[in-house]
Amino acid sequence: MAKAPTAAVDKRRQILDAAVRVFARQGFHSTRVSDIADEAGVAYGLVYHYFKSKDEVLNELFRERWSLLITAIDEADREGDSPRAKLEASAGFIVDSYRHDPELMKVIIVEVTRAANSFGRTHLAEIRRAYDSIAKIVADGQEAGVFRRDIDPTFASMAFYGAVEQLLSGWIFEVIPAADSDFDEAKALLVTTICDGLEPR
């Protein structure tokens, strides 16, 4: 009784971690459940002991990570000094998530966030939560007179989030370099671009 639950949790985790690797490598659609089991070093059937279906494995991965993201943005909102700092903290969290675990972020973005026909629709409400939190930061900034008022906050949040995600996509696709310095630079440039704009002041 003292070790059984631990072992169970370990196997479940083992399966989730293996799934990240395989999904990242082959994509969700072309990974077989047997690929996950093999990668995790467990029997095929065990995947179904812990998860209702192959979909449910991805759902779980998404939920785990996305809830952290939502929390981080809300925290940035609560604790940031300026709207600009709040945006920087939010973008920073996402960039750092990628830096820390690129495979997981790749899976989440490619298979969920950007998959409008499948998992994207399933998790639409949770994804919107993130947009909404960013929109709130912008709206508060406008109220405080720090941001111009002629740009709709929802629109601004989409543009900002879109820019962030496109950067990650660039790293994922390997069309832009992804060294440590690039990540730090990206965080700064993202906020500079959105807050200050391309034209000189």
Add this chain to the structure above:
Amino acid sequence: MAKAPTAAVDKRRQILDAAVRVFARQGFHSTRVSDIADEAGVAYGLVYHYFKSKDEVLNELFRERWSLLITAIDEADREGDSPRAKLEASAGFIVDSYRHDPELMKVIIVEVTRAANSFGRTHLAEIRRAYDSIAKIVADGQEAGVFRRDIDPTFASMAFYGAVEQLLSGWIFEVIPAADSDFDEAKALLVTTICDGLEPR
């Protein structure tokens, strides 16, 4: 001989147009080749008379549209007055493409541009062409002293394109309103945001 080729072309077109509708409705992965044939009102086998595979149907749709996009951006670059106007024309073309044929743009974005594990990889080179053209507009703007020089053009182009695509995604997902006025507003706000920034001048 006078009508046969025309009829052939018509059937081919009929199949492509039907595919757009079905892909947009159900997504590429959950549409059966028989769905396309049914929607087009032709026999199953005829799809394979005109296309090597189901993939090839989507490839063709993408190529047709994306080449127009590349052309439009390059033309905007050649004929635009200011870098800002060039960016506005580029974003405008994409937004108008969506306004004119939302189903086709949905398919292209969801199934190709954002599908890093499947068609996105296949068409990576063509997709990059678009990024590169935008990056060139930014770089020229910097050279002319109209854009600040401390933001990497490649980075700026990713942010800009990401913002555009995220907007389209918002319309596709129906998380933001998509009336005619919204499209026009979006074009203007996109450029304002990227060029002027969120902070007041």
Add this chain to the structure above:
DNA sequence: AAACCGATTGACTGGTCAGTCAACCAGGGA
């Protein structure tokens, strides 16, 4: 009218997998 040929049809096949299930194993309690 007969041969020809490309367009068109749709039944069929081969291969692929997600999910099921009956059996097995380990270790804790009676």
Add this chain to the structure above:
DNA sequence: TCCCTGGTTGACTGACCAGTCAATCGGTTT
């Protein structure tokens, strides 16, 4: 010692579907 329970195994099945192909159709040429 012998159940009992819950984790663990992997062979198996039923459904699904992309792509094939032999047959048919309709118009053109000789």
